[in-house]
Amino acid sequence: MSYPYQIKTLEGYKKDYETSIKNPDSFWGNIAETFTWKKKWDKVLEWNFKEPSIKWFQGGKLNITENCLDRHLEKNGNTPAIIWESNDPDEHHRVLTYKELHFKVVQFANVLKNNGVKKGDRVCVYMGMIPELAIATLACARIGAIHSVIFGGFSAQAIADRLEDAQAEFIVTCDGAYRAAKDIPLKSVIDDALVGNKTIKRVIVCTRTRTPVSMIKGRDVWWEDEIKKVETLGNPDCPAETMDAEDVLFILYTSGSTGKPKGVVHTTAGYMVWANYTFVNVFQYQQGQVHFCTADIGWITGHSYIVYGPLSAGGTTLLFEGVPTWPDAGRFWDVVDKFKVNILYTAPTAIRSLMGFGLEYLKGKDLSSLKVLGSVGEPINEEAWHWYDKNIGKGNCPIVDTWWQTETGGMMISNMANVTPSKPSFATLPLPGVEPCLVDEAGNELLGNNVSGNLCIKSPWPGIIRTTYGDHERCRQTYFSTYENKYFTGDGCLRDEDGNYRITGRVDDVLNVSGHRIGTAELENAINMHAGVIESAIVGYPHDVKGQGIYAYVIFDETHGDPNLSKQDIIQTVTRIIGAIAKPDKIQFVPGLPKTRSGKIMRRILRKIAEGDVTNLGDTSTLLDPSLVDIIKDGRI
Ligand code: PRX
Numbered sequence: 001m002s003y004p005y006q007i008k009t010l011e012g013y014k015k016d017y018e019t020s021i022k023n024p025d026s027f028w029g030n031i032a033e034t035f036t037w038k039k040k041w042d043k044v045l046e047w048n049f050k051e052p053s054i055k056w057f058q059g060g061k062l063n064i065t066e067n068c069l070d071r072h073l074e075k076n077g078n079t080p081a082i083i084w085e086s087n088d089p090d091e092h093h094r095v096l097t098y099k100e101l102h103f104k105v106v107q108f109a110n111v112l113k114n115n116g117v118k119k120g121d122r123v124c125v126y127m128g129m130i131p132e133l134a135i136a137t138l139a140c141a142r143i144g145a146i147h148s149v150i151f152g153g154f155s156a157q158a159i160a161d162r163l164e165d166a167q168a169e170f171i172v173t174c175d176g177a178y179r180a181a182k183d184i185p186l187k188s189v190i191d192d193a194l195v196g197n198k199t200i201k202r203v204i205v206c207t208r209t210r211t212p213v214s215m216i217k218g219r220d221v222w223w224e225d226e227i228k229k230v231e232t233l234g235n236p237d238c239p240a241e242t243m244d245a246e247d248v249l250f251i252l253y254t255s256g257s258t259g260k261p262k263g264v265v266h267t268t269a270g271y272m273v274w275a276n277y278t279f280v281n282v283f284q285y286q287q288g289q290v291h292f293c294t295a296d297i298g299w300i301t302g303h304s305y306i307v308y309g310p311l312s313a314g315g316t317t318l319l320f321e322g323v324p325t326w327p328d329a330g331r332f333w334d335v336v337d338k339f340k341v342n343i344l345y346t347a348p349t350a351i352r353s354l355m356g357f358g359l360e361y362l363k364g365k366d367l368s369s370l371k372v373l374g375s376v377g378e379p380i381n382e383e384a385w386h387w388y389d390k391n392i393g394k395g396n397c398p399i400v401d402t403w404w405q406t407e408t409g410g411m412m413i414s415n416m417a418n419v420t421p422s423k424p425s426f427a428t429l430p431l432p433g434v435e436p437c438l439v440d441e442a443g444n445e446l447l448g449n450n451v452s453g454n455l456c457i458k459s460p461w462p463g464i465i466r467t468t469y470g471d472h473e474r475c476r477q478t479y480f481s482t483y484e485n486k487y488f489t490g491d492g493c494l495r496d497e498d499g500n501y502r503i504t505g506r507v508d509d510v511l512n513v514s515g516h517r518i519g520t521a522e523l524e525n526a527i528n529m530h531a532g533v534i535e536s537a538i539v540g541y542p543h544d545v546k547g548q549g550i551y552a553y554v555i556f557d558e559t560h561g562d563p564n565l566s567k568q569d570i571i572q573t574v575t576r577i578i579g580a581i582a583k584p585d586k587i588q589f590v591p592g593l594p595k596t597r598s599g600k601i602m603r604r605i606l607r608k609i610a611e612g613d614v615t616n617l618g619d620t621s622t623l624l625d626p627s628l629v630d631i632i633k634d635g636r637i
Contacts, residue, residue: 001076001287001314003280005031013420013432020432021459028056028433028462032273035312036071037062038242041269047460049487051472052480054460055246056270063240064249064272065142068311069102070240080316083290084131085335087178087322093338096131098314101138104131108139108223109238110230115170115202115221119144119241122168122251126150126159126186128177129321132206132223133297134307136172141249144241145170148251148263151298152177152184154579156192161260162253163193166469169201172223176209180326187213245269251469252300254406255519256478257490257509263469264300264406271409272312274463278410278431279309282400283372284417289342290369292318292335294350299516300406301376305345309410324350330361337366344392345374345402349514351384352545362391372417373399377515378547379503385424403427403503405489406517407479409463412436413501426502433461436501438493443483452494454507456486509603511540511548518550518582526577527552527584530570532560537593537601538584541610549585551610553632556589563589586610586637592628594620605629609636 007013020027025044042059077099084094123145127133140147148166150159177184187205206223251263291310295301310317324332373393399422402414412434413427430436438446438453446453468475482488492504509520520538527536534555543549567587574582594602605617614633620626
């Protein structure tokens with residue numbers, strides 16, 4: 001497959017960038033022409049950020065799986081689509097060619113249909129990183145069902161909330177998932193999530209770990225049995241459902257600064273074009289290359305750069321079940337060596353963690369196949385950037401630092417490998433179609449260079465969030481109301497003298513822990529559910545490996561029991577309500593929280609104390625009880 005819209009030079013980038021902003025209709029229309037449509041669109045773009053209402057390729061009809069699978073069959077049917085590496089280095093890897101993947105997707109699409117799944121139904125997918133996870137999501141897309149993948153680390157309660165919000169009727173899961181030396185009982189977590197659930201009609205369970213599971217009559221069925229049923233029907237085909245360009249493709253839940261996680265909605269055509277365009281351009285993907293994105297499909301990075309980006313480009317995507325540090329900290333390098341990986345896309349937290357293990361795990365590993373390295377999810381510090389560059393890229397591989405979000409569908413600000421220059425710890429320049437701007441608190445745009453402010457985007461790109469599921473007003477309020485006529489990212493950012501962007505981190509109450517977004521309000525709610533907790537406040541603090549650690553200030557009812565044991569219980573409560581990813585790193589019991597006279601918690605002070613910066617706490621005169629600050633300072637962990 002060739003990519004006529006792949007930019008080759010800095011000049012080409014400048015030219016395309018300008019055209020994309022001046023004339024988005026013809027720019028994106030030309031790119032969209034290269035995809036497979038059942039019916040061409042009537043209008044490329046119609047939008048306003050007021051409602052918001054954003055429509056790309058209106059009137060167009062298509063199915064994303066025809067673009068990810070069918071269109072490659074004739075010329076590239078025998079090209080590996082998915083290479084799967086097990087958690088267990090001794091288990092044989094699997095390769096699915098485009099022909100095989102197409103067959104399996106179609107087969108499972110028929111399973112879904114046979115189980116009553118129809119266009120528009122919500123299907124929750126809660127699985128480990130096995131090919132069947134990609135197959136299940138693509139099978140949903142094949143028949144027009146809306147997938148909502150939930151990361152395997154979320155708890156039963158977190159799943160229950162998402163099922164309820166999405167009004168999901170179907171679940172695809174596994175008996176269990178392997179993760180390092182552990183076996184996580186996914187089906188059992190689903191069973192807990194389903195206590196009291198009234199919408200789920202069917203749970204399809206794929207075998208992975210053979211851990212014992214309870215199968216409920218009339219509700220639960222085995223993946224493998226259902227496959228046999230469709231085999232006996234003898235019709236291996238499943239025509240791709242005709243989808244409108246703006247039909248929902250998937251919902252993906254993400255944390256915000258208030259309340260429960262929200263269901264970010266992406267639609268079909270714009271998302272497809274954006275995932276593909278950014279994949280092809282940022283990584284400079286060449287047909288035949290092996291692309292290894294280490295994220296989980298449960299996050300947006302996995303959706304866009306394990307599944308939809310690479311497959312829509314006819315590429316070879318590596319799906320890895322394991323973790324970077326098991327059986328030892330050389331596992332990524334073994335995988336790169338074994339499959340001659342060309343593009344490695346990972347998170348700064350993984351790089352920092354592997355850095356800490358030292359260079360001996362790199363000994364004897366042939367990394368010479370690597371051509372491009374990528375970073376995503378959080379700011380990459382210069383030390384990690386240089387380590388990645390020197391020890392993994394051997395100074396020969398450009399590092400693309402890709403800034404984007406669940407809501408943006410794909411990369412937004414990033415250098416492009418060997419096309420635009422990199423600058424350590426800078427995401428650098430906006431991709432074509434992306435019009436960033438920095439604003440001050442009052443919403444004034446900060447013009448010129450050498451400025452910092454809140455990062456907004458001025459016009460829609462094809463992959464932009466369309467709504468938050470079931471609550472459009474929440475979408476408007478969160479992203480489109482802070483600054484008039486702009487999409488607000490929630491990130492702080494600076495623009496240097498050359499116009500390069502450097503993301504400085506969230507400016508709202510969202511933490512970024514190991515590249516995972518955690519809402520402080522959501523976490524406080526979880527902690528407050530513990531019987532002995534009166535009130536709590538969460539802040540982030542710099543953490544060497546995770547980027548940000550979680551610091552919890554908790555007012556604890558001392559009559560409730562041994563405070564040390566209680567800390568463990570609080571952690572357990574968080575694990576139950578959200579999942580292990582949200583566990584606080586530090587818990588400090590405090591007699592009270594510093595509040596203003598109007599009752600607002602002064603997080604600025606708590607943040608400073610957590611960061612260890614206790615000499616300059618700023619103005620504390622507005623506090624209800626200034627003496628609390630000294631007590632909290634003295635008790636700092
Ligand atoms: O704060 C930014 C940070 O991650 C947030 C988005 O998180 P999420 O929706 O979970 O998506 C992560 C994967 C795209 C952003 O608001 N972030 C993401 N990439 C970068 C980053 N911060 C700095 N540099 C990046 N390259």
